[in-house]
Amino acid sequence: MAVAFPMATIAGRLPGTNFQVCLAKLQNGTFGVGMDVGGTDNQGNPVDVANATGITYSLCLQACGERQEPFExxxxxxxxxxxxxxxxxxxxxxxxxxxxxxxxxxxxxxxxxxxxxxxxxxxxxxxxxxxxxxxxxxxxFPNVRDAVRILTSLQQSPIRVVKDDGFLASLIVLSQNDKWWSQLAEEIDYSHNWxxxxxxxxxxxxxxxxxxxxxxxxxxxxxxxxxxxxxxxxxxxxxxxxxxxxxxxxxKCDAALLKKAVAHANDLAYLATDDGKSVLLKDKTDIRAIDLTLTDVDDLHRxxxxxxxxxxxxxxxxxxxxxxxxxxxxxxxxxxxxxxxxxxxxxxxxxxxxxxxxxxxxxxxxxxxxxxxxxxxxxxxxxxxxxxxxxxxxxxxxxxxxxxxxxxxxxxxxxxxxxxxxxxxxxxxxxxxxxxxxxxxxxxxxxxxxxxxxFCNSSVFSLGKHAYSVITxxxxxxxxxxxxxxxxxxxxxxxxxxxxxxxxxxxxxxxxxxxxxxxx
Incomplete structure (x- = not known):
């Protein structure tokens, strides 16, 4: 069975209110004549319907209904x-x-x-x-610029820096930690860039x-x-x-990559001891000078x-x-x-x-x-x-x-x-x-x-009972x-x-x- 589609639908235009037709009816006297019918100028002042370019909100509802202009x-x-x-x-x-x-x-x-x-x-x-x-x-110190670059790169992450007991100072001062900086810098050398x-x-x-x-x-x-x-x-x-x-x-905001990069670098970190020697940090303690706290997420710190x-x-x-x-x-x-x-x-x-x-x-x-x-x-x-x-x-x-x-x-x-x-x-x-x-x-x-x-064309929110809609x-x-x-x-x-x-x-x-x- 053949189905007939309205030409308006085929053209991409759905039925709706035509405000120009409403205004034409008003100007023709369909709703009465004179200045008290509901015709306005574009400032909302009452005018003779024959010269109206707008319409009061109440008359708009009566003449045009509550429907919108056709969807095109x-x-x-x-x-x-x-x-x-x-x-x-x-x-x-x-x-x-x-x-x-x-x-x-x-x-x-x-x-x-x-x-x-x-x-x-x-x-x-x-x-x-x-x-x-x-x-x-x-x-x-020679590594100070690397410290700035890495710390600023990691600020998108929940970073934890331990400055007590010489942890951070050792990371910056000791020459054995040069590899730490180069390793971490290399692994986080990616960017959400141009x-x-x-x-x-x-x-x-x-x-x-x-x-x-x-x-x-x-x-x-x-x-x-x-x-x-x-x-x-x-x-x-x-x-x-x-x-x-x-x-x-x-x-630098890839959580998995950052966690992996910091963990790899921390395996190479050295710590200065009181006797002037340096030891591999992972052999002495589980504390790290710089680490990420991505696990154990509670509601407070989510x-x-x-x-x-x-x-x-x-x-x-x-x-x-x-x-x-x-x-x-x-x-x-x-x-x-x-x-x-x-x-x-x-x-x-x-x-x-x-x-x-x-x-x-x-x-x-x-x-x-x-x-x-x-x-x-x-x-x-x-x-x-x-x-x-x-x-x-x-x-x-x-x-x-x-x-x-x-x-x-x-x-x-x-x-x-x-x-x-x-x-x-x-x-x-x-x-x-x-x-x-x-x-x-x-x-x-x-x-x-x-x-x-x-409703929307009449600016009812600010004009209240004086609301009107400009059509022409x-x-x-x-x-x-x-x-x-x-x-x-x-x-x-x-x-x-x-x-x-x-x-x-x-x-x-x-x-x-x-x-x-x-x-x-």
Missing amino acids: FTIFSQQFSAFLLPWLALVSQLPFGSNDMLVNLDSVLTTVGSPTLAAYSLILTVLNNRWVTRQFTQYT SISAATSIAWVVIAYVFSVLDTFIAGVDTSIHSNGLGVGSLWLWLLPIVVGWLQFSP DEKCTSPVFNYARFFPMFLASGLALMLQWGTAGAAFVQAWYTPTRGLGCRSLAVLIYAVLSTTVWMMLVTSSILTHYASNPQHRSEGHVIHEGEARDEEGQALLEDKAIRHRSTARWISIMLRRLGKLIAGFNAVWAVTACFCQFGNVFDNC LQDLDFWIIQSAWIGSVFLAGATAAIYVLFANFLIEPPLPEIVPVATE
Whole structure:
């Protein structure tokens, strides 16, 4: 039996509301005549229906219904291919490093769900790199530069450095340990660095974004204004400096390879003894000067054990510069998308601008929750909370019973901090996962005209009972839209450029000077 398909479906256009038809009915007097029927100008002022270019929200529901504009596959595919697909492909260039696919998926969702956290972790890593370098500026031993390079390369891992009893000093000073440095440097001499694949992906994104922006302004504002993806491109622009930054920093984050490399090198390490001799470290003790703690993962330190760079927030303490740059990148790119949606008629807070605002707010919330979690983790993990000062401050007796009570109180505090830290991390990850899905879904809804309905087009959230929907654009509208869109593109681009410039200024600290060893 032959099946007949509607021509609209074959052409990739599904049935929906046609707002131009609704406006024509209004202008023809179908719903009455005069200024009190529900016709408006593009500023929401009541006008005679014969001159109306907009319609009140209440009349829109009556005349047009609650359905969206028809889904048009041609517009959807063009906008999706130009403004979203390149960014989704670029996500694959982020460094992950775990051998567990679920952990890598967690990294993807956390990064996409909280660009604030991703930007914060990157700058924090760069700043920590400079801090490590400064700690070694006072040393002039031949291996000091290797020490800086290796320690900074391992900062994506849960590294443990033992400085007591000459462990670290022996590793740097003893000539027998030269092999340790060369062995470890050789085995971790891999990087998530620039490659043809990475360069091609970035070039594709940049070229696609530039051509899409130019095409938008050259072609001008048309009837597909609400499904235009320019704001989507600005919203995702944060991903470009994050990917470029990690490629420049070249993090070592393959957990299995790093563990193996450190273990092999530690078999060659020597330790200086009190009698001036040196012994093979593995024959004397199980302690190592530098080691990785990737096993025995508990809920409190779960993110600290992950080698994916997005979790570096859990390994370092906050710095104001990292926070400022992260917030700037997030709100600069999201703000650009928000501006474009806000100034697209009907101007105000509608579904599109609210979707962007929710994404940015949740991203920032996740960042705050996870950073707070890391601070509480440090507190809960530190058992050395001296109680003497507290006793003196409170004027309490220095007896064993008082000390026991204070120690018990400290234990309860650390237990509470541990519980809050775990809950914050879990809830933050859950919100980040939701936010990642929300971002992609919101883009699909915009390209598919899902937001193109009476409610969303009328900016009900900000206009309330005065909400109205602009159907026919006027010359002033075109000028305002184009000005806002140009400004939003520059805002997003400038924000990303400033972030990249700061990262480049900080990414290569000067290495310590080496004083040659005198030979007879």
